[in-house]
Amino acid sequence: MGDRFGLPDLGVGVGLRTVHFGHVLSKAPEVDFFEALTENFLDTGGRPRHILDRVSERYPVVLHGVSMSIGGTDPLDLGYLKKVKALAVRTNARWVSDHLCFTGVSGRNTHDLLPLPYNEETLRHVVSRVKQASEVLGQPLVLENPSSYLEFRSSTMSEAAFFARLLVDADCGMLLDVNNVYVSSVNHGFDPIAYLDALPADRVVQYHLAGHTDKGTHLLDTHSAPMVKDVWKLYAHAIARTGPRATLYEWDEDIPDFATVHGEAKKALKYRPPLARESRVDAPRRAARA
Amino acid sequence: MQAVIVHPGAVEKAVRARSATRHMKAAEARRAILPSKTMAPLERLAVYQGMYPLRMRDALEADYPGLAAFLGHERFFDFVLAYVAVHPSRSYTFARLGDHVPEFLRRTRRFGPAPFLYDLARLERAVTEVFEVDEEGSERPSRPPRHVAEDWESRRFATPPTLRLLAFRHAAGAALDALKAGKRPETRPHATWAALHRRRYSVYRLDLTREELHLLGALAKGRTLGAALRAAARACGKPLSPRAVTRAFRIFTAEGLLREG
Numbered sequence: 001m002g003d004r005f006g007l008p009d010l011g012v013g014v015g016l017r018t019v020h021f022g023h024v025l026s027k028a029p030e031v032d033f034f035e036a037l038t039e040n041f042l043d044t045g046g047r048p049r050h051i052l053d054r055v056s057e058r059y060p061v062v063l064h065g066v067s068m069s070i071g072g073t074d075p076l077d078l079g080y081l082k083k084v085k086a087l088a089v090r091t092n093a094r095w096v097s098d099h100l101c102f103t104g105v106s107g108r109n110t111h112d113l114l115p116l117p118y119n120e121e122t123l124r125h126v127v128s129r130v131k132q133a134s135e136v137l138g139q140p141l142v143l144e145n146p147s148s149y150l151e152f153r154s155s156t157m158s159e160a161a162f163f164a165r166l167l168v169d170a171d172c173g174m175l176l177d178v179n180n181v182y183v184s185s186v187n188h189g190f191d192p193i194a195y196l197d198a199l200p201a202d203r204v205v206q207y208h209l210a211g212h213t214d215k216g217t218h219l220l221d222t223h224s225a226p227m228v229k230d231v232w233k234l235y236a237h238a239i240a241r242t243g244p245r246a247t248l249y250e251w252d253e254d255i256p257d258f259a260t261v262h263g264e265a266k267k268a269l270k271y272r273p274p275l276a277r278e279s280r281v282d283a284p285r286r287a288a289r290a
Numbered sequence: 291m292q293a294v295i296v297h298p299g300a301v302e303k304a305v306r307a308r309s310a311t312r313h314m315k316a317a318e319a320r321r322a323i324l325p326s327k328t329m330a331p332l333e334r335l336a337v338y339q340g341m342y343p344l345r346m347r348d349a350l351e352a353d354y355p356g357l358a359a360f361l362g363h364e365r366f367f368d369f370v371l372a373y374v375a376v377h378p379s380r381s382y383t384f385a386r387l388g389d390h391v392p393e394f395l396r397r398t399r400r401f402g403p404a405p406f407l408y409d410l411a412r413l414e415r416a417v418t419e420v421f422e423v424d425e426e427g428s429e430r431p432s433r434p435p436r437h438v439a440e441d442w443e444s445r446r447f448a449t450p451p452t453l454r455l456l457a458f459r460h461a462a463g464a465a466l467d468a469l470k471a472g473k474r475p476e477t478r479p480h481a482t483w484a485a486l487h488r489r490r491y492s493v494y495r496l497d498l499t500r501e502e503l504h505l506l507g508a509l510a511k512g513r514t515l516g517a518a519l520r521a522a523a524r525a526c527g528k529p530l531s532p533r534a535v536t537r538a539f540r541i542f543t544a545e546g547l548l549r550e551g
Contacts (some may be wrong), residue, residue, distance in 0.1 A: 039383045045424020047491035067382035080382045105292050109379045111345050112338060113292060149333035151324045189327060218337060219329040 003245065004202040005140055008096060010060050010246035011275030012268050020258045021051045022061045030263060031059060032275050035248050036091070038065035038098075042083045056091035062206065062246070063088055064175075065098040067109060070135075070143065071116040072102035072134065078090075081136040088137065094246075095205060097142035097175045100126070100163065117152035118162035123169070126132065130170035139245050142205050143167075144175035146253055147183040149223035160198035167203040174199065176235040176242075177208035179227060179250075183219040192234055201242045209235060209268065210250040224253035226264055244272045294319070296378065298343070298371045298404065299337040301537055343367070346374045349384040354391060354414045361401055369401050377415040385422065391415065406477040409462040413484070413495075416454050420486045420493045423452045443516030447509050448549040452488035455498075455507050457481070465497055487547060496545055501530050502538045 002009075003256045011032025016024070023029070034055055041052050041231075055061065065084065068076075088096050101113040116122050145163060167174055176199065187193035210226030227249075239245065249265035293313060296302030305316040314322070323331035347370045351358045358366045360544040377390045392411040397402055456462075461482050465475030483503040485496040498506070504525040508518035530538075541547045 043383060044422045045386060045426060046421045046488065047422075050491055077382060106378075107380050108292065108296075109381060110292060110295055110338075110342055111349070111379060111384065112295070112341060114295075114338065148330070149337040151326075153322055153324055187326060217333070218326070220337070 002202075002243070003173065003205050005174070005205065007205050008246075009244045009275065010062070010094060010206075011274075012265050013062075013246065013248045014051070014062075014261050014265050015062075015248065015250055015252070016055060017255055017261075018048075019255050020050075020261075021047070023258045025051065025054055027258075028058065029258060029262065033060040033062065033094075033246060033248075035064050036061050036093075038063045038084055038087065038096070039067050041087055042080075052091060056093075061093050062160055062248075063091070063093045063096045064144075065096070066113065067103055068098035068110070068133065069101070069103040069109075070098060070129050070141075071100060071122065073105055073125075075108060075137075075261070076129055076132055078136060081133055084196075085137050088139075095139065095173065095197075097144055097173075097206065098165070099144045099146045101146045113146040113148075115146070115148040115150060115152070118155040118157050119157055120156065123162060123165060126166055127170040130172050131167070134172060140172050141170075141176050141263055142173035144177050144208065145180050145184075147177070147180040147219075149187055149218060149220075151188055158195075158198070159184065160195040161193060162216065164198050164200055167200055171259075172203075173205035175201045175206045175208060176204045177210070178213055178238055179208065179210040179231050180221060182231045183202045183212050183221050186219045193237060196238045196241065204238070204242045207235065207239065207245055207247040207268075208250055209247060209265070213281055222253055223250045227267075232267070232271070235268065237281045239272050247272065291335070291338075295338045295342050296374070297339070298375065301332045301339050304339060305332065305335075330408070343371055343374070346370050346379075346387070349387050349390070352384075353388040353418050354411060354413055356394075356410055356466045356469040357391070357407065360407070360410065360465075360475065365401060372398065372400065385418075388415065388418075403477050405479070406460045409458040409460045409464055410475075413456065413458070413462040413466055414455055415488050417493050417495075419454050420454055420488050423488065425451050425488075443514060445515045446512060447515070449506070449510040449547055451548075452486075452512055453506075454480060454486040455503055455510070456484050456486065457500075457503060458483070465498055485545075485547065487545070489546060494545070496541065496547075498541075499534070499538075501526050501534055502508075502541065505530065505535070505538055506542060509548065519544050 013031060013033035013035055016034040016036045041048055059289045084096060099113045102116060103112065103114060130141055153252045181192045181195050185195065209221045209227050211227050213222040215219045237242055247268045249261060293310040294301065294304040297307050304309040304310060306320045313389055323334055324332050326334060340347055347367055361369055372399050373391065373394055379387045390409050392415055395411050396408040401407060459479050459481055461480045462504055463482060463484050483498040485498055485506060486495055501522055504522035505518055508521040513521060519530060
């Protein structure tokens with residue numbers, strides 16, 4: 001089953017990380033797609049942008065941000081959104097994603113993905129902002145479920161129910177992070193399978209896979225290790241519902257060499273078919289820089 | 291929530307701080323968060339509070355590795371807490387977080403020899419700026435300067451858009467080199483001058499004499515060679531010797547800092 005936006009299955013990808021820049025350019029590894037952290041490339045005119053330009057000439061790219069603060073009470077930063085759109089056009093990014101969260105208030109940015117209370121008021125607020133952001137971006141926004149470490153008493157619905165309604169009411173896509181589902185399910189005591197089953201399958205555009213750290217009293221989403229078996233089981237369950245979707249492995253701390261990260265990502269091929277040659281989405285050819 | 295997360299003290303102290311209680315009383319904050327099977331409400335909030343300074347530290351250390359090495363782990367962490375309390379991030383990117391570090395160090399004086407730290411931080415800030423400069427769209431003449439004896443006074447030159455010229459009261463460049471090598475730097479006053487520029491996406495530092503800095507600075511402003519030499523002479527209190535001028539041009543040309551204007 002395809003997603004409702006007609007977006008392509010990009011296969012199995014990895015994050016574009018500074019430590020791998022040299023390897024990616026010199027070795028041109030066979031990777032289905034790359035995910036670039038949006039904020040790292042918005043204001044740079046030097047090597048990072050050069051790298052992203054070269055990568056996007058050869059590979060499909062998606063943009064993944066952390067500062068949109070879609071759930072925040074400060075007005076959306078239209079200047080930021082326009083820059084994101086410009087970067088998406090420059091790189092022919094297949095979609096732009098961020099997180100269901102807020103990052104700060106009163107003009108500050110904590111650079112963290114802070115949780116929201118899940119109730120009707122928040123839903124109305126976020127739907128409105130998602131629609132506004134999607135309009136500026138010129139495409140449906142894709143939102144990721146963050147891992148969280150607290151819940152609010154003022155929530156009147158589960159995160160899954162909130163997300164399901166948000167996806168439909170705001171007509172946006174979902175980046176389903178199965179590790180975040182697992183981490184949050186342990187931290188808050190909910191059934192992760194029920195969470196997955198509550199989501200509209202045709203709204204899932206992409207998956208994230210990642211490792212986490214057990215702190216004893218809670219799990220922490222650290223992106224610093226191989227993914228545990230229980231999370232692979234969640235991925236298997238989720239992808240059986242949605243069908244093949246772009247799947248990305250996130251490794252952001254103590255990053256090993258490229259082959260190790262890519263090897264971890266390719267374990268997803270146990271649960272989904274490899275990208276068929278005829279489905280491979282080639283980046284468009286562009287004139288070489290003079 | 292934000293007021294508690296960014297507070298440097300323990301979470302119990304943070305919820306009672308004025309910055310938090312003006313939004314919500316401490317008791318209300320405890321009630322607003324559900325406990326989990328393993329953690330009380332404030333313990334859950336403390337997870338976010340604990341991560342905040344670590345993220346700020348990592349971001350500032352990435353832009354100021356020399357400063358981090360000079361201060362050492364604990365004092366650098368103290369510096370980070372003090373700095374972000376006054377200059378919290380107000381941008382979508384971490385790249386702006388450290389914009390005020392040099393001035394903060396100059397005024398604060400808590401973390402070491404302030405004038406030296408100011409120079410070290412200025413150099414590191416400039417390295418980051420040069421690394422990020424957007425050259426796209428700027429026309430860059432590709433030809434090195436020709437040797438032409440006639441009308442030399444009226445010649446102009448182009449310099450790269452990534453060029454930055456810096457004057458220090460300390461040997462900031464040597465200090466940064468020492469810190470990167472794991473050695474203790476010289477912190478006594480010693481005037482130095484430097485040019486930073488970018489070539490093939492790598493940042494280079496060229497140590498200059500005072501005369502070379504002023505000459506290159508005047509040329510970068512678009513002055514003719516004659517006017518630039520006069521400006522440098524005024525700044526240095528005496529004309530540049532022919533030998534100094536020849537040496538300067540040899541260095542500037544070898545580094546690709548001068549092109550036909």
